[in-house]
Amino acid sequence: MTILAVTGHIYLTDESVPLVxxxxxxxxxEYSEDLTGVSCIAAGSDSLFAEEVTSVGGRLVVVVPSQDYRARKVEPDHAPVFDHLVEAAVExxxxxxxxxxxxxxxAANTELLKRADRLVAVWDGSPPSGKGGGTADTVEQARAAGLPVDVVWPDGAARRG
Known part of the structure; x- marks a missing residue:
């Protein structure tokens, strides 16, 4: 069994979504059907990864960062995807x-890395913001722990804002 965790940018341009x-x-x-994906299922990269894991028959494990995350952080346009992925998750x-x-x-990113064999990072290579908990921070944490990181940033991908 292979367990892949994901970290990635939330605000992808509309043109980037099909590329990512x-x-x-x-x-x-590249992985067998015995695949588990671990994701926080935030909008953007996390949910794209989770959708693709389930589409290939993999198991999905969802890590929700806080008790109020769904109510406070999930935007109305992302809520149907978020709820569908929660329902599809095995845990x-x-x-x-x-x-x-x-x-x-x-803390959620630490939990992802604790469960994973590898980290998939949908990441443009930008440095950490200094706030903690972001994509670059998670990549640094994974690398420091010796966890292999697969960076996904296809040609033409871009972030909004």
Missing amino acids: RAALRALLA VLTLPHETANHGAYG
Whole structure:
């Protein structure tokens, strides 16, 4: 069994979504059907990864960063995808943090890495923001722990904003 965790950018341009989805599909094709994906299922990269894991018959484990994450952080346009992925998951772990914040996100990323054999990073290579809990922080944490990292950032991919 292979367990892949994901970290990645939330705000992808509309043109980037099919590029990232195709790159994730190609990466997941390298693994047997005995695949588990671990994701926080945030909008953007996390959910794209989770959707692709389930589309190839893999098992999905969801890590929710805080007790209030669904109510406070999931935007109305992402709520149907979020809810569908929660329903599709074989396990949903909601961390004990009451409030979604950088500490909760950092704890969620630590949980992802603890469970994974490899990290898939949908990442443009930008350095950490200094706030903690972001994509670059998670890549650094994985590399420091000796966890292999597969960076996915196809030509033409870009972030919004």
